Amino acid sequence: MALGLLRRRRPRGASGAAPGLSVSLPPGAGAFGCEVVDPTGQPMRGAEVTVTALDSHRVVARGTTDPYGLFMATLPPGTYSVMTAADGLSPARKQVDIAADVALPLTRVPLLPARQLELPPPGTWLFDPPHTAIRFIAKHVGMAHVHGRFTRFDGGIRVAQNMADSQISVRIDASSISTGNRTRDNHLRSGDFLDVERFPFIDFVSTRFVYRGGSKWTLHGTLTMHGTSRTVGLDTTYLGTVNGGYDQELRCAALAKAELHREDFTLNWRSMLARGIAVVGPTVQLELDVQAMYRTPETPTPPE
Template sequence: MGLRAQVRTRDGWAVQHAVVTVTDMTGTQVLRAAADGDGVVNDTTALATGPYTVIVTAVGYAPIASTALVTASGRIDAGNVTLLRQGGVELPPPGVWTIDPVHSAVGAVAQHLGISSVRGRFTEFGGRIEISEDVAKSRVEAVISAATIDTGNGMRDGHLKSPDFLDVETYPEITYRSTALVPAGPDRWTVKGELSLHGVVREVDLDLSYLGTGPDPWGGVRAAFHATADLRRDDFAMNYNQVVQAGISAIGATLRVELDIQAVQGEGLPQG
């Protein structure tokens, strides 16, 4: 008797906060049940024979409805129910995800002499991602060691660490803390947050793509993301501007930040 269903995302993750409502043909609610930690709904309320409407809802997901016919068993078996994120965008299941610096990259690209690009990366960083049941309330925090900038040229790296640019002795850490997560298209999100760089805090938006989730060789589950942002050096009080000729600066005023992130489900990182 009653109702049974299993509510999942398109990727197969349990929707733990799903609610299933059953109404009769007059629109009267006859049953309402919440999913457990495995996304399973199992209610033993007896239902009279006849047709019903089954509605499945969850915060952050598009609701779905279907018709079910109850026979003498007095039971509806809805089977596997798949909910899609509102806007068509999936994200990893709720909880804490720890950024794995060994399998991630934090880089930046700057124009050099007006004709080519210089690429750099930071080799030490860490952070965590908290996916909320209400995706808009999800959070990201990251810390980067400014002194680990690496452009492949020792002299240039030394200059970038100096007071002309990062001033790593005075400002050893670069931090980012998100304030909101907003859908930006069928497969993209905008992460709104605050970047602290060179002693200046500015609002910076990240253009985020979620690349998928899967198991790793160490028994964990990983999620992959790609994000980009454009920064202006003078917004962060890095105004060094050597002009080489005809008004051309040695280093461009705009930086393109590129992030390739792997995050492991849980508070810690596996070995490997």
């Protein structure tokens, strides 16, 4: 594990010079530090740095760079893999050898633009249910997490000539919720939560695609659940396009995630605590692992 974080210090009179490390090391420890810069050479704040021990393959240090693009840590002697990553940029990997009582010179790590995957051809793409999953993770009050999924859904993507003008629509059968516990699932379908008899569907219709660099997009749109509509953003990673499947269909894939707040959709506790049923906490992590097949150049019909 990491023994601590270090601070950088510039020698007096060395304005603009590369910063060095001035540290007080714990007995037997060594130090590693890096300065992460963006493609223009400017210090990059918030880049993620992960340090993994090569002998055990365990992550021993993880954090983000400070406003000066710096990440520093003290480590036990050994050999480590250091991975640096940021949205829209290609990850950088470096191997470092840490020796006892030695602070390595500060390493400059440039992050380069990520190779942009070829976007899918314009036209209609329909979700392939056997290769698509709509999952969620919710905090079980006072205990562990509840993992679940919806097993019945339909969806389509209209890919426009300009990807930013594309649209996606998803309709989920609310009664298909499954967490592996029949009592809990029946309660989630009841009037205390999804109330599937009154609100049988959960719908998402996008309003705009926003490019974030590399393979990252944000899909803004309207989510309607339990009779309430809210604007949400799906943080989406485009995974590429391939020819595959039984008939060698043209397919594209993406992974989208969002955090939902249960009370935004008027999903409240009602009487379940009185009945001793503590189901989920206030937030739910939603994940769409989508594979879609090319069908026609026509626009898919949004859910009604």
